[in-house]
Amino acid sequence: MQAQFHGIIAYPVTPFAADGSPALDQLAKLIDKLVADGVHAIAPLGSTGESAYLSDAEWDAVAATALASVAKRLPVVVSISDLTTRNAIRRAQFAERHGADAVMVLPVAYWKLSADEIFAHYAAIAQAISIPIMLYNNPGTTGIDMPPELIVRIVKEIDNVTMVKESSGDIQRMNRLMQLGRGDIAFYNGSNPLAFAALTAGATGWCTAAPNLHAALPLALYRAVQEGDLAAARACFLQQLPLLQFIVKGGLPTTVKAGLRLLDFDAGLPRLPLQALPAAAEQELRQILAALPA
């Protein structure tokens, strides 16, 4: 049986209007485009969605708009991470109430969290909702690294934590999840340049912002690995690798919004202190996009 979430899980950016407020109409259009392009799921308000930079009111509006826009055409996982457990719970309940199929939880923190504090954070959120949780490990962003042993403990002991998104960038973490979970833990790749290795290692899906700019190639990679066509998968991966490397290196909201502008889709700028992509980098991105198949 196929997992509810599998394949290409697309992360829309949060478009901003000229006055800096979320452009909800553009968000709806972007989601329509992703659905039309054939991605397998939608993940609003992730790192790509500048969730961390939104006020609570803005966050709520974006979440509600995204869920209403998808309108059950695809499964939706909403990132509800917040520095306090209290607000993370509030967001998770909001997402559930508005129809989210799952929530994604990254243990963001100012002060480092102990394993017990991380566990309790997940447990508290899990208890407050009845939809599944995708645990998200991203030490590069949060400074908190959940080793596979802790992740597996959380998945086994907290009922509705059922999926794991790994963004540590180390393929051995995924092998370790396969080992410790005896193949029963659904894990997802969150490190774009690791996509090929992760899918061959057994990842159920790939969480990525790349489809904002080009959905066909990530979808083709997923299909080639599913079909066991290693040569096609490798060629397809190498074809999209410059784009993946570029958007990761320059920061996802910054580069994806610049790319959308080049593709004539107005998603505005990232929010300050994040700035528009510098001109030289934009020129490089233009060339990368031009080299991709239409």
Next chain:
Amino acid sequence: MQAQFHGIIAYPVTPFAADGSPALDQLAKLIDKLVADGVHAIAPLGSTGESAYLSDAEWDAVAATALASVAKRLPVVVSISDLTTRNAIRRAQFAERHGADAVMVLPVAYWKLSADEIFAHYAAIAQAISIPIMLYNNPGTTGIDMPPELIVRIVKEIDNVTMVKESSGDIQRMNRLMQLGRGDIAFYNGSNPLAFAALTAGATGWCTAAPNLHAALPLALYRAVQEGDLAAARACFLQQLPLLQFIVKGGLPTTVKAGLRLLDFDAGLPRLPLQALPAAAEQELRQILAALPA
């Protein structure tokens, strides 16, 4: 001429009531205690003050209370860091309006910031206020490391950035600030276990949460270095080093609030996901405190 900020700059925790809201009366009492103990300046809403975990309304209440409590008895530097430039400016203006002598700015971020983005962030805040800014470098917490060259550029090119708090934990950074600034840049130590080395290296002051639990020893260390009594300074530093190591290792809000409880001062618990200090660590802290001079 002595800098407005010098010596022991004390970071009060933000006490919480049983219902989790800021206990403003206890904050006022804690500040009174710090002033009575003879510290040289007060720094509310820093890392220690759990600033990152407060809502905007809570933040405003704590800032206003702290400034009203100090009531010009000592200089006050308010930490106004926020993920967005817009809200950082709002907080800085709020602090200025309520009588802050300076604001402290840490470039917190979810996405890494480029040197230009950091510079623009400082410039925008500086332009919006007329009080001095203490730049704060803390790569361990923010994931953003401002090298001495960038720090010196910011201090030289933005008029009211006049002080630097260094918490990278590397004494060579301070030597480098001395070199690049030719001794003209006032820098402050923000890494507790580095206090002795930093003061001998020429730090103008030491930003520390230790005075919440024991103000006399940090003050004695500062005085001994000022007076050039190296042997006394070394002995005094070694005496307080176990406390400094403990509060850094266990996280400042968590350990300082536990210590205040042991000293019969009710500052409540840190905010979830941060939890109370585990019992075994509390026992260790009890012994450390008992070994300090009364």
Next chain:
Amino acid sequence: MQAQFHGIIAYPVTPFAADGSPALDQLAKLIDKLVADGVHAIAPLGSTGESAYLSDAEWDAVAATALASVAKRLPVVVSISDLTTRNAIRRAQFAERHGADAVMVLPVAYWKLSADEIFAHYAAIAQAISIPIMLYNNPGTTGIDMPPELIVRIVKEIDNVTMVKESSGDIQRMNRLMQLGRGDIAFYNGSNPLAFAALTAGATGWCTAAPNLHAALPLALYRAVQEGDLAAARACFLQQLPLLQFIVKGGLPTTVKAGLRLLDFDAGLPRLPLQALPAAAEQELRQILAALPA
């Protein structure tokens, strides 16, 4: 056309007699066993072969014995790394004279080497011999990390550097070699737990000490990837992963010699300061070996 070196390139340990001297007869027996087991090439005097711990006279004896034992049944790549360029050249010429098909060169160093110093080191060795060189990057061991750009420069500008062994443990390095070399640079995996990802990424071979203890599984993994049977490859990889993780974690000479002892092959102990595998770890290894298919 198939590269001269491909597939499973086996690294024999250097057996030591009870008096601590190299046991050349046991080395010959071990090589016979590896050849009989069907590995594709032999690589004496690598990290696994404790090359760094041998005197020059011992090194020469081991090299000559290994080459004579293989006796052209398989291609042989001899690791000739040394701290000085002069002795590296001496060893490379010795290996060539005794029939080596290629030499492997790791830029070992006490003092960090600049890119120019690394380049000149390779160029000097290359000029002194007429057989191919396999460049070896292993920052974990040497403290020197050759980025893909430098590696590609060396391969392109120095004629007989024709192969690259990557042991940085980062699959993205291999993707980068594919990109920069446009698929024309033969690269080999040197990080055991990365074997599956590396072979799918396009590695021509896998340099490994695992065949000392079990040759069938690495060979099966290589074959499965060659045949594009992803499911079989993944299963086969997960089956051998505990062994790979164990030998890497405990150090190759230490763990492989312990394993050989458990398999009733006397390869002696590693040379001091390296010690025999502690008893508890040996017990763990016994269980890992017992779980492998006969």
Next chain:
Amino acid sequence: MQAQFHGIIAYPVTPFAADGSPALDQLAKLIDKLVADGVHAIAPLGSTGESAYLSDAEWDAVAATALASVAKRLPVVVSISDLTTRNAIRRAQFAERHGADAVMVLPVAYWKLSADEIFAHYAAIAQAISIPIMLYNNPGTTGIDMPPELIVRIVKEIDNVTMVKESSGDIQRMNRLMQLGRGDIAFYNGSNPLAFAALTAGATGWCTAAPNLHAALPLALYRAVQEGDLAAARACFLQQLPLLQFIVKGGLPTTVKAGLRLLDFDAGLPRLPLQALPAAAEQELRQILAALPA
């Protein structure tokens, strides 16, 4: 009572003749110069002395020459580090036989050593000689980091390990040695840019190659700290800091030999793969040297 080794412990380079062999006459001259300049001890064959790049015969010749040249005018500590315990013992005994006052032991390794292996290595060398051992921690070079707890265990349990040279570059390590050793462990600074902080922290001496190029400033720093003149110490340290930073950044043998050439002392070049200092860096060094007091 003053330790036998204290103050400025100078590391002479090993001069090479035009043919690449050790220039023993120049070594003797260099040592005479260091003695005349007033350093407190001599440490031949350290990292600076390119010990790792010498054959055993060369090593013996350099050790014998250095000891004969000092001729008991000053205490001498000979670095006897080697990859094998056997050869480290041979060198230690050679040094003792030729009159060394102590030996320095760095646990160099190709394969990482466990704490037990490190302990046994020190114990074996200690048992083979009757002069004191200076334990040397330098994780940047060896990849092996001995935490303060292990160091203190070795010093307490192995009788003739009586001194500790710390080159991890972290001043907190020295504070920790003070704490764990209750002030009874003589420790020495091995990280040049940390010299001022280390001496104020209580280091008994400073192991440095700087006196090859300028002995007066390190001596003045040591004296100022001894006399508790913090302002003089700070000024003196800042004066020599550019030199210290430069020689550390560019590698000690490379930069010190370049500097000696600029000072008209012929110490030859470092041994390949190490190359002469590039011209641009040499020009920078010329300016640094010119700015120092004559």
